[in-house]
Amino acid sequence: MTIRTLIAAAAAVIHGAGATFPAPVYNAWAAAYEHANAAVEITYDAVGSGAGVDRIRQNRVDFGASDAPLSPDELAASQLMQFPAVIGGVVPVVNITGIKPGHLKLTGAVLADIYLGRIRKWNDPAIAALNPQQPLPNSNITVVHRSEPSGTSLLWTDFLSRSSGAWKSNVGVSLTPKWPTGIGGTGNDGVASYVQRTRFALGYVEYIYAKKHQLSDVALRNHDGRFVQAGFSTFRAAAEAADWHAGSGFQQLPADQPGSDSWPVTGASFILIGTAPRAGGNTTEVLRFFAWALHQGDSMARELDYVPVPRTVIDALPALWGTLRDNSGQRLWPEDR
Secondary structure: HHHHHHHHHHHHEEEEEOOOHHHHHHHHHHHHHHOOOOOOEEEEOOOOOHHHHHHHHHHOOOOEEEEEOOOHHHHHOOOOEEEEEEEEEEEEEEOOOOOOOOHHHHHHHHHHHOOOOOOOOOHHHHHHHHHHOOOOOOEEEEEEOOOOOHHHHHHHHHHHHOOOOOHHHHOOOOOOOOOOOOOOOOOOOHHHHHHHOOOEEEEEEEEEHHHHHHOOOOOOEEOOOOEEEOOOHHHHHHHOOOOOHHHHHHOOOOOOOOOOOOOOEEEEEEEEEEEOOOOOHHHHHHHHHHHHHHHHHHHHHHOOEEEEOOHHHHHHHHHHHHOOOOOOOOEEEOOOO
């Protein structure tokens, strides 16, 4: 048996599952961490926020990931702790020949009417009024949405509810909304792929998936009434405007934040770990990984157009993690020796 085989056999295996929104950066962090720590193996299943929450509640994984933060009551009932790990933006994307990224302007109210099935054509007067210099086709809009429980859908429907009374009263905010119209795709990749291969389609994805599939993203009118384009600077502006509170489980969604540069559909990916003592668990290894990622993985996050969480959040984590104990009562963080 080789030394490499012996190391692999002794490796601590960390298994996570959940949101597709942060999967690219979590996978990049995992690869870099494994390279620096041969005794650790990390796997992450991008199965959607809903499935991630279910799996950590059932102790089937070492950590879950969700773009929809749980309430304090939900955390207590499930014996879970949560904290944000990275911030990104959800963007509307289109497949219309001749329209470049950021050149088409839409508002939340118009998007809500499209997803309600009230606006069906690209040259509808409501869209044309926002884009007087942009030629628009007399073509039906193919609406694409997520088909499974999704934190990205929660962020999207939260934006539509803030923008439209009709959406708020008829559909509302949900991981699994009852879509009035459209076709479903699985995961951010599934929605992006569907839009990519369908002329005149409109969907919503995390920003990196728009870039990966070379889709044109749409400029949106933000809280302050300015049309802004998606990107690192507008996601960061929204994250910095949000008011984070560790005591309530960092529930703040950095969406619809004030500020002339804030992107209106910005969201955080939350990590969920169990708080009940569990012999043989990998909670300490999970904390080591995310401590490394939050302090040393920010450049990788930036390269993928994600925004590192604010320093105030990182500084609050040791006290939060310090409440965790193992079966013998020893602290899991910082580790008792």
